[in-house]
Amino acid sequence: MNIFDQYLIRIKKILLDLSQKGMIELPNELEGITAEIPPPKFNCDISTNVAMVLSKINKKSPIELAETFVPLLKKDDDLIKQIDVIKPGFINIKFKPIFWTNFIKEIIKNSKTYGINTNEKKNNYLIEFVSANPTGPLHVGHCRGAILGDVIAKLLSFNKHKVTKEYYVNDYGNQIINFTKSVYLRVREIKFNEPFPKDNEDLYPGDYLINFANNIINSNKNMDFENFEKISNELTVLSTEEALKLIKINLNSLGIIHDNFVSEKKLVSNQEVQKVIDYLQKKNFIYKGKIKAPAGEDNDNWVEREQLLFKSTDFGDDKDRALQKSDGAWTYFASDVAYHKNKLDRKFDYLINILGADHAGYIKRISSSVEALSSSKVKLICKVSQLVKLIKDKKPFKMSKRKGDYITVDDLINEVGKDATRFIMLNRSSDAELDFDFDSVIEKSKDNPLYYVQYCYARISSIFRNLNIDFTSNIEIKDYNFEYSNDEINILKKISEWPKCIDTSINKLEPHRIPVYLYELASLFHSYWNLGKDNPEKRFINNEKKIDNQKLIFLKAISNVVKSGMDIVGVSTPEKM
RNA sequence: GCGCUUGUAGCUCAACUGGAUAGAGCGCCUGACUUCGGAUCAGGAGGUUCUGGGUUCGACUCCUAGCAGGCGCACCA
Known part of the structure; x- marks a missing residue:
């Protein structure tokens, strides 16, 4: 029940009719022709630009052309009160009141489906969003992308598309090793009274690790906490589980529930990374080479190394990208390529990724990999959610993980509430930075x-x-x-x-x-x-x-x-x- | 230096895949409660859409060259 589509179809039918009779020239595509919402001042209900679009090819003025369409539109349609041709060449249609009576009758009868585009082909979507490292609670910065992804998923579902919401768990790599060490040191702090080294920049200083450590100690009484080497693998699993538990609670309080959590570590251990590398190697997208240092920066300690590279420059990236570290471990990018191969194998029509602004530079390379993997058949759609600028006491508020003064999702929900957070984060285009004035949202909630x-x-x-x-x-x-x-x-x-x-x-x-x-x-x-x-x-x-x-x-x-x-x-x- | 992105009223933002005289909120000024709920409404003031060129019947929107802010530019994730 989209009245604009209905009239657009009618207009196009008239055009085809006229063109068959040889009375009018049509371009190959009728794409530019639209049925639009007229600005309020015009006192009409639907307007179309058809005459202006066709004026050139027909060598007639838009007004002249419009005049020929008017009687055809009016013919057999007794719901139209009036049709005007206005200045540049718009055709403005005004309905009789009875049109609106019919309209409301229709939408009340179909109240459950009103708004859904029933003509559209229904697709199978995968949307990946949040995917924050499993090393601690979510903070405000994660919030916007989380809500953006969730609402896009809801939108697609509303329109009867099939949607899978997925979270990629980065439970592999250096960050996780540092995180596990940090948890371990908190365990030692608790069990052996050794103070946690606050000044080590590689470690995660947050107090929430104390909770993680306590939980792990309490539910693993038989673990040998004296020996890190012995328990490190198990501790990694336990620590990321703790973090994920917290993240899921955070997401839940935002009203977000993912369908799948895909583990990077599992992709590595299942050899999926190795397989995808072999696959790309066969297709000649991989070679051994060196990356040059970026220009205009201090690159005194830049070391050029020969390493396994993916030819993302074939797809417009500005440099080729490393797949393997010098210690033989896969880079984050390599396992993410495997993850996207995994997505492709599951046969979705569209893949959507929601990324934070700080990862925008990553889009080219990952979408390149999807092009390479799918022989350009599937396009990865990446949507960036720009930064949220926090304002407190009328001043920008900088979050600092090290100092521990950052605002978590928990803080936000407790003070502002789920609904206001969602509505405000969504109320403007995701392409633009968002000023989130904490005080005004909390105090003057009437506004x-x-x-x-x-x-x-x-x-x-x-x-x-x-x-x-x-x-x-x-x-x-x-x-x-x-x-x-x-x-x-x-x-x-x-x-x-x-x-x-x-x-x-x-x-x-x-x-x-x-x-x-x-x-x-x-x-x-x-x-x-x-x-x-x-x-x-x-x-x-x-x-x-x-x-x-x-x-x-x-x-x-x-x-x-x-x-x-x-x-x-x-x-x-x-x-x- | 390169890439991505943003630039619209004093402030925060819209503008329907290129449409008509660029719209809201906040703030400022004036007004409306014995009411179907005033968390509301009516009215006023406020604009060279960052700048210069180009494409088009038509540009906030597309192209191009600049300017300004943000983000990014390792084997981090």
């Missing part, structure tokens, strides 16, 4: 757009409460013999944009459009609500304490869309606030 949208839903719910009508049940209206006023049609128009909003959000993977849309819808609703102050006719509940059918489903239609939208964002819609 929070989340509450503005929730309040709209709560107000509608309060009407149902006052009328003793079950808000959550479906409403059946038999008599649709009514027409909506201009104020109401304004809101219905906004509701008609909902499927378009979903479409664009998915096609561009820009979920921030959802909260932005919801805010606009809520704003129209609040305006309408306040009209009732001066004009009792505009109130929902009349003097007899009853409500007209047309107003009842009008409210229902609005609340349905708000609910769908808030579900996608992953925040609650309380009936009372």
Whole structure:
């Protein structure tokens, strides 16, 4: 029920008809022709650029061309009140009120599916996000990408695509060795009273390691904690398990649940890395060579080494990338290539990765590897979530792991709450840096757009409460013999944009459009609500304490869309606030 | 030095895959509560969309050359 698509299809049909009759020239592709939402000032419901797009190829002025389309559009369509041709060549369509009665009838009947693009092919998606190192709790920096990934997944699911949410666990490599050592030293601190070396930069200083150590000691009474060499493998497993447990709790408090956790270590031990290297070697994407130092930096201690390299420059990367360290261990990149081979083997239609801004430089090489592995058949879509700039006391707040003064997901949820965190982190484009003003979010929560949208839903719910009508049940209206006023049609128009909003959000993977849309819808609703102050006719509940059918489903239609939208964002819609 | 990315009202941000006279919130000014919930609403002021060129019927959007901020540029992950 996307009215813009419906009319676009109708327009294209008219064009093909005309072209068959030889009355018009068409380009090979009709892509540029659109049915759009007109700016509010034009007092129309749908506009199309068809005449302007076709003007050149037909050697006619857009206005002239538009005039020939108008009667054809009007023909056999008695829902159209008026069609205007405006300045540059737009064709503006205005519907009769009965159109909107039909419209609301349709979307109430299909309230569960309204907004879903039913014409679109349904695909199988894999989305990898968060994938933070299993060395400690999540902090605010992880939050934005986590929410971005989760909402993209929700969006795709809403549109009936199949989605698998995955977390890649980097439980292999130097970081993990350092992490395990750190846990071990905390164990020694507890058991043998040896102070933890605070000044060693390789170690993880956070106090949470004390908890990890305690948990490990308590549940492994028979372990020989005296001898690190003996227990290091087991301790690594136990330590990363502790960290993952904490990370999962953090994710949960954000409302995020992954379907799979894929272990890097397992990929290595299953020889999957070795296999993928062999595979790429056969395809000539791997050679032994040296990497040059980057220009313009102090490279005094740069050592050129001959090592195994992947030819990512074949795909536009600025240098080839190392796969193996000098001690023979695989680089992070090598096992990630194996991981992506693993993804490809599972036959998804699309692979999506959500990365933090600090890993943006990594995109070229990993997407190169996917191209090489899939013979360019599968494209890896990488979405970067830009940094969150924390503001505290009106000043930027720098997090420092070493000092331990960083804000964790826990802190954030406790102070701001899950819903506000999700809504605010999502309320703007992920391409732009985000100012997250801690104080203003906490203190002046009234200014929070989340509450503005929730309040709209709560107000509608309060009407149902006052009328003793079950808000959550479906409403059946038999008599649709009514027409909506201009104020109401304004809101219905906004509701008609909902499927378009979903479409664009998915096609561009820009979920921030959802909260932005919801805010606009809520704003129209609040305006309408306040009209009732001066004009009792505009109130929902009349003097007899009853409500007209047309107003009842009008409210229902609005609340349905708000609910769908808030579900996608992953925040609650309380009936009372 | 190179790569990626951002630059829109005083501040924080939108702008529907290139559409029309660029929109919101905050802040500032003026107004609306014996109300279906004021966590709301109505109105006002505020713009050379960083700069210069180009493509186009049409550019905040695309190309190009700059400027400014952010991120990255080892065998870290």
